[in-house]
């Protein structure tokens with residue numbers, strides 16, 4: 001993995017462009033996400049542990065919005081069920097190119113890894129195969145809000161009995177005081193990870209038009225409306241959480 005530090009927003013920008021998953025972001029992405037998302041390494045590793053409990057023999061595991069394939073790699077470390085294969089999907093050409101490099105490198109070093117297919121494409125246009133595990137690890141928040149229910153409905157329809165959707169998201173909070181407190185604490189987390197006030201402010205204005213978090217209540221209601229029978233939060237660190245949704 002690239003170890004290049006994230007300094008994308010360190011210099012004052014006359015106008016901050018909307019955030020995009022382009023080559024500049026790809027270069028610093030592992031550092032950016034670790035320093036920006038509290039609990040990210042714990043979520044990714046344990047997503048593999050959870051997935052191993054839901055994986056069904058001879059089924060597909062989806063990593064949707066795979067970026068550089070961190071979740072796919074956790075699936076490879078933990079899932080031991082016979083005949084499983086991973087389909088990792090991302091619509092950023094720059095992400096997909098680098099993701100394939102990492103995963104092909106692993107393939108050539110180790111035998112008996114889960115087979116992985118990395119697809120460059122829009123998850124909104126994907127024809128889902130029957131799947132036992134679907135991971136949306138910080139991806140749904142980048143999907144247009146009006147498209148989210150239909151996407152979750154299609155994921156629900158593709159899930160096999162005994163399978164699960166694992167959904168990780170940044171949260172907003174309906175209670176203004178709770179929202180302000182956890183937002184401030186997230187900023188403190190970023191500051192503690194070496195981001196300056198300028199970097200924090202410019203990143204915030206870059207993502208505000210492209211990333212639209214929902215509340216936990218909105219997630220729960222939408223997942224139930226999409227046909228899931230049970231929604232179980234398994235992790236929260238500040239304003240970032242991960243949920244298990246059962247078919």
Ligand SMILES: Nc1ncnc2c1ncn2[C@@H]1O[C@H](C[S@+](CC[C@H]([NH3+])C(=O)[O-])CC(=O)[O-])[C@@H](O)[C@H]1O
Pocket residue numbers: 021033044064065066067068069070071089090091092095121122123124136137138139142143
């Ligand atoms: N419509 C779409 N179709 C496909 N991909 C998309 C779409 N919209 C956005 N993406 C992709 O979703 C990913 C979101 S990052 C996921 C982190 C990863 N899961 C990780 O666990 O490291 C989250 C973040 O950076 O906060 C990006 O790679 C986008 O290109």
Ligand SMILES: O=C(O)C(=O)Cc1ccccc1
Pocket residue numbers: 032033036037170203207211
């Ligand atoms: O940086 C932030 O404030 C975030 O909310 C998370 C994030 C992490 C990486 C890319 C975009 C957003």
